[in-house]
């Protein structure tokens with residue numbers, strides 16, 4: 814009986830640990846990599862000044878993720894979520910060709 818209780822406790826501890834790990838992963842989302850196929854196809858750069866001017870002549874240095882309609886990061890944060898890249902974070906100073914000026 815005693816060993817059964819111990820086993821149940823160990824299982825609960827293990828499951829609790831797994832839940833904590835999952836919560837930690839959600840709050841520390843990976844950054845979008847410029848080389849990811851979707852990011853590359855949209856010309857995403859972590860620094861808006863590095864956007865390809867030849868490929869994207871309408872790009873302006875004032876355009877960046879932090880003032881894009883699709884960005885939902887907190888004001889002043891260095892990075893935040895973008896609905897184009899679910900589950901990842903984009904740099905506040907980043908840019909991609911899907912940029913839409915925040916209203």
Ligand code: SF4
Pocket residue numbers: 857877878879881882883884895896897903907908909910911912913
């Ligand atoms: S859609 Fe907007 S927030 Fe998302 S990566 Fe492009 S410029 Fe940044």
